[in-house]
Amino acid sequence: xxxxxxxxxxxxxxxxxxxxxxxxxxxxxxxxxxxxxxxxxxxxxxxxxxxxxxxxxxxxxxxxxxxxxxxxxxxxxxxxxxxxxxxxxxxxxxxxxxxxxxxxxxxxxxxxxxxxxxxxxxxxxxxxxxxxxxxxxxxxxxxxxxxxxxxxxxxxxxxxxxxxxxxxxxxxxxxxxxxxxxxxxxxxxxxxxxxxxxxxxxxxxxxxxxxxxxxxxxxxxxxxxxxxxxxxxxxxxxxxxxxxxxxxxxxxxxxxxxxxxxxxxxxxxxxxxxxxxxxxxxxxxxxxxxxxxxxxxxxxxxxxxxxxxxxxxxxxxxxxxxxxxxxxxxxxxxxxxxxxxxxxxxxxxxxxxxxxxxxxxxxxxxxxxxxxxxxxxxxxxxxxxxxxx
Amino acid sequence: xxxxxxxxxxxxxxxxxxxxxxxxxxxxxxxxxxxxxxxxxxxxxxxxxxxxxxxxxxxxxxxxxxxxxxxxxxxxxxxxxxxxxxxxxxxxxxxxxxxxxxxxxxxxxxxxxxx
Numbered sequence: 001x002x003x004x005x006x007x008x009x010x011x012x013x014x015x016x017x018x019x020x021x022x023x024x025x026x027x028x029x030x031x032x033x034x035x036x037x038x039x040x041x042x043x044x045x046x047x048x049x050x051x052x053x054x055x056x057x058x059x060x061x062x063x064x065x066x067x068x069x070x071x072x073x074x075x076x077x078x079x080x081x082x083x084x085x086x087x088x089x090x091x092x093x094x095x096x097x098x099x100x101x102x103x104x105x106x107x108x109x110x111x112x113x114x115x116x117x118x119x120x121x122x123x124x125x126x127x128x129x130x131x132x133x134x135x136x137x138x139x140x141x142x143x144x145x146x147x148x149x150x151x152x153x154x155x156x157x158x159x160x161x162x163x164x165x166x167x168x169x170x171x172x173x174x175x176x177x178x179x180x181x182x183x184x185x186x187x188x189x190x191x192x193x194x195x196x197x198x199x200x201x202x203x204x205x206x207x208x209x210x211x212x213x214x215x216x217x218x219x220x221x222x223x224x225x226x227x228x229x230x231x232x233x234x235x236x237x238x239x240x241x242x243x244x245x246x247x248x249x250x251x252x253x254x255x256x257x258x259x260x261x262x263x264x265x266x267x268x269x270x271x272x273x274x275x276x277x278x279x280x281x282x283x284x285x286x287x288x289x290x291x292x293x294x295x296x297x298x299x300x301x302x303x304x305x306x307x308x309x310x311x312x313x314x315x316x317x318x319x320x321x322x323x324x325x326x327x328x329x330x331x332x333x334x335x336x337x338x339x340x341x342x343x344x345x346x347x348x349x350x351x352x353x354x355x356x357x358x359x360x361x362x363x364x365x366x367x368x369x370x371x372x373x374x375x376x377x378x379x380x381x382x383x384x385x386x387x388x389x
Numbered sequence: 390x391x392x393x394x395x396x397x398x399x400x401x402x403x404x405x406x407x408x409x410x411x412x413x414x415x416x417x418x419x420x421x422x423x424x425x426x427x428x429x430x431x432x433x434x435x436x437x438x439x440x441x442x443x444x445x446x447x448x449x450x451x452x453x454x455x456x457x458x459x460x461x462x463x464x465x466x467x468x469x470x471x472x473x474x475x476x477x478x479x480x481x482x483x484x485x486x487x488x489x490x491x492x493x494x495x496x497x498x499x500x501x502x503x504x
Contacts, residue, residue: 057439100443243470247437
């Protein structure tokens with residue numbers, strides 16, 4: 001017994017004096033828009049490691065990650081761009097880069113962080129290390145004196161980015177091989193009011209959802225010379241549109257098993273498109289206006305949440321049967337869902353119940369719930385390794 | 390032409406509003422309901438107009454940005470939406486009096502959510 005005692009003391013002391021080493025692969029953040037903070041979470045322990053405060057107005061905030069998964073770049077509505085160190089749980093740098101911002105992206109090589117802005121309409125390019133401004137690209141259209149809101153920004157292979165101009169009805173590709181000398185390719189008349197965009201997980205196709213008309217604008221990024229095609233052009237034909245109380249979000253989540261699952265606008269349906277032919281192959285009736293339609297990483301399920309007033313439920317589509325197989329009620333005002341890297345858990349934010357609920361995606365069992373202040377977006381570090389975020 | 394349409398619609402709105410008997414003045418909303426409305430505007434309208442109402446996909450809803458708009462026009466917009474834009478009609482969830490209350494609060498500086 002006695003020889004063990006000094007050893008124990010030594011062990012205890014060493015535990016006190018140095019922080020344990022850890023990786024970041026199972027970490028993430030939850031945006032707490034009620035308090036302008038982010039909660040740093042651990043998906044293995046299913047716990048909150050701590051909070052980072054002082055991030056400003058976080059309504060519609062989103063985040064991207066450095067390649068090593070250590071730093072989150074958080075884009076706030078107020079134009080704030082904050083670099084957060086997940087391990088030390090502190091702000092590394094914070095700048096105000098615009099008057100009104102809705103998100104951003106990070107380049108393939110991790111060196112450029114791009115903000116997409118409503119006001120002033122355009123994108124800005126920053127050095128990922130220092131957040132120094134490298135380029136400013138106003139989204140000028142028409143007579144060149146108007147600037148469009150930018151939506152649906154996604155990174156492409158080759159340090160290029162693709163995005164849509166809500167007011168102008170255009171898609172732009174910017175090549176940032178030389179960040180201070182951006183080269184822009186414009187696609188005009190792509191359809192009315194593109195509201196968001198997604199790039200397929202292989203980085204090949206860009207889809208911009210249209211609000212002002214039925215359909216989705218499709219661009220083959222391997223063959224941009226073919227121009228933008230419209231798909232799903234008549235899904236709403238002959239029927240009165242239902243009101244849309246919240247815009248759907250596309251981004252890069254909804255491709256599974258050779259099919260893309262997309263929210264219909266003004267219909268309580270998920271549209272299914274074959275990604276080989278880009279023809280509609282099905283429609284799946286769901287509870288309300290879909291907001292996020294997200295494929296589990298293995299593609300076996302697609303999870304859907306909804307706009308007000310149906311936003312307290314989540315439905316799960318089985319991708320073999322193309323039917324809703326389960327409906328969950330995680331809490332009031334579900335804003336976002338995020339899968340763990342290999343998809344065994346999903347984390348769901350219930351804004352008005354001030355909690356994040358964690359579910360097992362096989363049994364749908366509620367594994368745990370964590371308190372959070374008006375939680376909205378949930379972003380895991382596994383995004384660092386995916387195209388299109 | 391666009392002007393004419395807007396004006397005709399304005400007249401229609403005005404007539405519609407004159408015909409509505411239960412108009413806002415003097416109607417007191419319960420404290421509980423006003424609490425709900427504040428949350429709804431900050432959070433759900435905030436999805437497009439921003440949590441601080443400084444705008445987003447939808448325009449800003451701050452007093453200075455609404456100064457040149459009439460209460461009637463704004464109330465109509467809240468209740469029936471604006472065709473051709475993403476603004477949806479909220480009349481399934483709000484009474485005229487509640488829409489009126491929201492508009493008046495927006496025009497004078499919308500209350501913060503109390504927790």
